[in-house]
Amino acid sequence: xxxxxxxxxxxxxxxxxxxxxxxxxxxxxxxxxxxxxxxxxxxxxxxxxxxxxxxxxxxxxxxxxxxxxxxxxxxxxxxxxxxxxxxxxxxxxxxxxxxxxxxxxxxxxxxxxxxxxxxxxxxxxxxxxxxxxxxxxxxxxxxxxxxxxxxxxxxxxxxxxxxxxxxxxxxxxxxxxxxxxxxxxxxxxxxxxxxxxxxxxxxxxxxxxxxxxxxxxxxxxxxxxxxxxxxxxxxxxxxxxxxxxxxxxxxxxxxxxxxxxxxxxxxxxxxxxxxxxxxxxxxxxxxxxxx
Numbered sequence: 358x359x360x361x362x363x364x365x366x367x368x369x370x371x372x373x374x375x376x377x378x379x380x381x382x383x384x385x386x387x388x389x390x391x392x393x394x395x396x397x398x399x400x401x402x403x404x405x406x407x408x409x410x411x412x413x414x415x416x417x418x419x420x421x422x423x424x425x426x427x428x429x430x431x432x433x434x435x436x437x438x439x440x441x442x443x444x445x446x447x448x449x450x451x452x453x454x455x456x457x458x459x460x461x462x463x464x465x466x467x468x469x470x471x472x473x474x475x476x477x478x479x480x481x482x483x484x485x486x487x488x489x490x491x492x493x494x495x496x497x498x499x500x501x502x503x504x505x506x507x508x509x510x511x512x513x514x515x516x517x518x519x520x521x522x523x524x525x526x527x528x529x530x531x532x533x534x535x536x537x538x539x540x541x542x543x544x545x546x547x548x549x550x551x552x553x554x555x556x557x558x559x560x561x562x563x564x565x566x567x568x569x570x571x572x573x574x575x576x577x578x579x580x581x582x583x584x585x586x587x588x589x590x591x592x593x594x595x596x597x598x599x600x601x602x603x604x605x606x607x608x609x610x611x612x613x614x615x616x617x618x619x620x621x622x623x624x625x626x627x628x629x630x631x632x633x634x635x636x637x638x639x640x641x642x643x644x645x646x647x648x
Contacts, residue, residue, distance in 0.1 A: 408456060420460070454484060494506070497581055506539060528542075
């Protein structure tokens, strides 16, 4: 009888314990969401920023976008992390922009922002406008073929500069130790209008620079107006109020009888007599009378 009471008591204790377990809430531990951090959250256009990612799926392929424009890609390591450097495009104006990292299990050779991805994270970067780089033109107006001197100041010493006219590459050079340069540009043949002369820089030499490249560090621009030269005025005819007297050409008389003189004598009515006199002697031979 005592054994039955003991067993019954044990049964009650077990039922009570199980009921306690049933009412205790269970907690599900979920994996942390992917995140990214930036080495700097503000800077000039052209600044290099390191993007660090955490809690991504290991061995996933990640893609970095700046303001929805693809910038770089890589592979997440076995710890779900990565680091990647990107350059803030030099063409961006001051303001806040979104840096987004998207990841997927499959590799994509031509990633687009609108593609489908498995994971993503983002952070904000503020582009500031602290660069003092500037250019000055020797003249800002002229016809095609005009020679213009471009003077640059406050650029980064040692960087390479690239000159574009209306987004078309013209030539390149190197910024001197004072952050300056001076270079002549011949204005290309263009129709009348206002065009932009742009100077952009990189820390390295580029053999095929393109205006659309996003890796430029500094930028400065100035406008140039192409004009058609006015036609030269037609000169007015010269008016001479004091004309020179007319010149007449006289044929000099030729005297084939040099040393002779001729004397006319009045003779009978209606007749004249001529006598030639030879110096120093007299020639009394009369000439036939003429009437």
